[in-house]
Amino acid sequence: MAITIYDVARDANVSMATVSRVINGNQNVKPSTRRKVLESIERLGYRPNAVARGLASKKTTTVGVIVPDISTSFYGELSRGIADIATMYEYNIILSNSDERPERELELLIDHFGKQVDGLIFMSDAVSEEVREEMTRAPVPIVMAGTIDTQEQFATVNIDYEQAAYESVNKLIENGHTEIVFVTGPLSHDINRIHKLSGYERALKEAGIEMKDEYVIEIEDTYDTAYESWQTIKQLKVQPTAFLTVNSSIAVGILNGIRDEGYSVPDDYEIICYEHSNLTRIVRPQLTSVVVPLYDIGAVAMRLLTKLMNDEEIEDKHINLPYRFAERDSLK
Amino acid sequence: MAITIYDVARDANVSMATVSRVINGNQNVKPSTRRKVLESIERLGYRPNAVARGLASKKTTTVGVIVPDISTSFYGELSRGIADIATMYEYNIILSNSDERPERELELLIDHFGKQVDGLIFMSDAVSEEVREEMTRAPVPIVMAGTIDTQEQFATVNIDYEQAAYESVNKLIENGHTEIVFVTGPLSHDINRIHKLSGYERALKEAGIEMKDEYVIEIEDTYDTAYESWQTIKQLKVQPTAFLTVNSSIAVGILNGIRDEGYSVPDDYEIICYEHSNLTRIVRPQLTSVVVPLYDIGAVAMRLLTKLMNDEEIEDKHINLPYRFAERDSLK
DNA sequence: ATGAAAGCGCTAACAC
DNA sequence: GTGTTAGCGCTTTCAT
Numbered sequence: 001m002a003i004t005i006y007d008v009a010r011d012a013n014v015s016m017a018t019v020s021r022v023i024n025g026n027q028n029v030k031p032s033t034r035r036k037v038l039e040s041i042e043r044l045g046y047r048p049n050a051v052a053r054g055l056a057s058k059k060t061t062t063v064g065v066i067v068p069d070i071s072t073s074f075y076g077e078l079s080r081g082i083a084d085i086a087t088m089y090e091y092n093i094i095l096s097n098s099d100e101r102p103e104r105e106l107e108l109l110i111d112h113f114g115k116q117v118d119g120l121i122f123m124s125d126a127v128s129e130e131v132r133e134e135m136t137r138a139p140v141p142i143v144m145a146g147t148i149d150t151q152e153q154f155a156t157v158n159i160d161y162e163q164a165a166y167e168s169v170n171k172l173i174e175n176g177h178t179e180i181v182f183v184t185g186p187l188s189h190d191i192n193r194i195h196k197l198s199g200y201e202r203a204l205k206e207a208g209i210e211m212k213d214e215y216v217i218e219i220e221d222t223y224d225t226a227y228e229s230w231q232t233i234k235q236l237k238v239q240p241t242a243f244l245t246v247n248s249s250i251a252v253g254i255l256n257g258i259r260d261e262g263y264s265v266p267d268d269y270e271i272i273c274y275e276h277s278n279l280t281r282i283v284r285p286q287l288t289s290v291v292v293p294l295y296d297i298g299a300v301a302m303r304l305l306t307k308l309m310n311d312e313e314i315e316d317k318h319i320n321l322p323y324r325f326a327e328r329d330s331l332k
Numbered sequence: 333m334a335i336t337i338y339d340v341a342r343d344a345n346v347s348m349a350t351v352s353r354v355i356n357g358n359q360n361v362k363p364s365t366r367r368k369v370l371e372s373i374e375r376l377g378y379r380p381n382a383v384a385r386g387l388a389s390k391k392t393t394t395v396g397v398i399v400p401d402i403s404t405s406f407y408g409e410l411s412r413g414i415a416d417i418a419t420m421y422e423y424n425i426i427l428s429n430s431d432e433r434p435e436r437e438l439e440l441l442i443d444h445f446g447k448q449v450d451g452l453i454f455m456s457d458a459v460s461e462e463v464r465e466e467m468t469r470a471p472v473p474i475v476m477a478g479t480i481d482t483q484e485q486f487a488t489v490n491i492d493y494e495q496a497a498y499e500s501v502n503k504l505i506e507n508g509h510t511e512i513v514f515v516t517g518p519l520s521h522d523i524n525r526i527h528k529l530s531g532y533e534r535a536l537k538e539a540g541i542e543m544k545d546e547y548v549i550e551i552e553d554t555y556d557t558a559y560e561s562w563q564t565i566k567q568l569k570v571q572p573t574a575f576l577t578v579n580s581s582i583a584v585g586i587l588n589g590i591r592d593e594g595y596s597v598p599d600d601y602e603i604i605c606y607e608h609s610n611l612t613r614i615v616r617p618q619l620t621s622v623v624v625p626l627y628d629i630g631a632v633a634m635r636l637l638t639k640l641m642n643d644e645e646i647e648d649k650h651i652n653l654p655y656r657f658a659e660r661d662s663l664k
Numbered sequence: 665a666t667g668a669a670a671g672c673g674c675t676a677a678c679a680c
Numbered sequence: 681g682t683g684t685t686a687g688c689g690c691t692t693t694c695a696t
Binding site: 002047048049050051052054055060062065069070071072073076077079080083084087092093094095096097110111112113114115116139223252256259260278279282283284295 | 334379380381382383384386387392394397401402403404405408409411412415416419424425426427428429442443444445446447448471555584588591592610611613614615616627
């Protein structure tokens with residue numbers, strides 16, 4: 001059996017309340033007593049039991065993190081930002097992968113609440129009604145990171161994806177393009193449909209360029225699918241001359257498709273994409289992109305959560321972080 | 333205040349012991365009683381408090397995971413394997429990043445033990461003495477995943493990195509090379525020094541090729557450092573003709589260095605590397621590599637941990653998984 | 665098959 | 681400044 005606070009109390013000849021005070025840095029302890037207690041703790045090798053503490057205090061200093069897939073660079077980077085700020089505020093993280101499955105997300109929410117997390121960071125490409133409902137009943141604050149809340153009901157941290165798409169397409173238009181393809185992951189993902197696609201459309205409309213349905217290429221969100229999609233794209237009756245893609249993996253898939261058949265980027269085709277990893281700098285030519293500050297989004301989300309957990313005043317629950325363009329070689 | 337087991341007991345007109353039995357699937361409950369209890373649980377929306385349960389039962393169904401950096405593809409993939417098996421056995425995961433700093437690792441171990449994890453998966457590139465000591469005193473089982481335990485003291489899951497290096501270099505030798513450079517991350521990392529470097533040396537020795545100190549290039553473990561390192565390498569007095577690198581990021585750094593100056597792979601230089609991500613398939617030419625089954629290493633490590641936590645018999649604490657070569661275009 | 669009661673190890677009034 | 685005591689919400693003997 002492990003050493004308990006009671007053992008320490010007996011050893012130091014004080015009550016467990018005093019030991020508790022020492023452990024928790026309560027100032028109402030005579031220095032000499034404190035020293036005595038600390039000594040006993042040291043000698044006995046006492047380690048507070050966080051579970052007992054959690055039960056008694058109703059705070060676990062643990063936050064839940066629900067993420068589609070931790071092994072992707074997008075969510076890996078986001079999670080690292082979350083974790084670092086969590087550490088800074090002395091929270092532990094319970095991390096679970098949802099694989100973007102609503103039933104699984106629901107299970108996980110319930111599971112995490114059962115574990116008595118003090119707060120939760122939620123990430124998902126599409127928030128289902130059941131999930132939203134469960135989150136509405138949440139006993140603790142929730143922040144969404146890199147995740148769209150169409151109802152603007154929960155606290156969120158993102159960038160203005162719509163504006164970024166708009167500006168990206170404008171760069172293409174300025175370079176003389178009118179045949180611009182938008183290559184996207186599933187349009188069931190709010191971020192793709194509501195934000196990125198909208199920005200693409202707005203730019204075209206404003207420039208008086210006709211929107212072609214066949215220029216919106218919806219594929220699975222992987223490098224390989226993007227690579228294959230080039231085979232479809234090159235058979236379009238009106239050949240495109242430029243691309244906007246929703247992430248770097250897709251961009252590289254298209255890029256490789258183009259280059260493996262002897263065409264050139266940016267001479268034959270220009271490409272711009274959202275950047276979620278250093279892949280954009282690793283390929284040749286390097287890709288011009290919208291740098292999405294994933295780490296920061298995670299960090300700010302976690303910071304926001306700490307405020308919520310402490311009932312601090314929040315200016316705005318919906319935070320949009322700045323983004324920047326990295327001008328590289330896939331645009332002339 | 334949330335609904336407790338006591339509220340359910342009262343509502344269903346049974347004792348809390350019976351409710352507890354129902355929750356825990358204990359068979360000693362009359363079906364009609366069970367139904368009654370289940371109904372109350374449903375109606376009241378009761379959710380068991382895992383913290384209270386943990387305190388009473390001394391099991392938290394939570395395992396700790398200490399990882400250098402979750403945002404890398406190496407540890408991201410490993411962690412995903414761990415997480416999936418954890419889910420399968422109904423464990424939650426407390427995930428913490430150590431940044432490979434021994435003091436931080438030590439803190440985290442203590443922290444996780446304080447949270448009463450039922451077991452722990454530890455990942456690190458170099459296990460310090462203090463960390464080893466703390467782990468020796470651990471109150472719960474520990475498994476190391478993708479991590480070298482020089483003392484073979486703890487349970488580990490890996491591949492035979494030494495043999496993989498040996499075979500890789502042999503491929504290079506078979507292709508006629510004698511000037512083979514080994515580009516590695518910090519040699520303070522046991523995996524690099526004790527395993528990969530040794531395999532490299534063994535192959536050269538066996539082939540009667542002289543080992544040159546300047547052919548062991550030790551750099552930081554990043555793409556950018558590798559890219560820069562090419563500038564050093566090309567000034568070697570005896571130019572190498574082939575490379576073995578300890579991971580794909582480094583390989584791609586070298587590859588880009590070579591190609592950006594107009595040389596060709598595999599015509600001028602051949603490259604082989606350990607593969608930790610799909611980067612090897614994304615670059616051109618695609619890289620021949622040793623495919624390290626990261627996901628499986630994580631999964632097997634977690635499975636092993638479940639056995640250890642259940643006091644099941646283990647055949648062998650030190651598991652080496654098979655690996656394979658992906659023959660691609662960076663070798664002739 | 666069910667209930668009563670004693671903890672699990674700690675925090676947090678409250679009293680002195 | 682320190683001690684006493686009553687929980688926190690469960691599990692787990694031990695009775696019945």
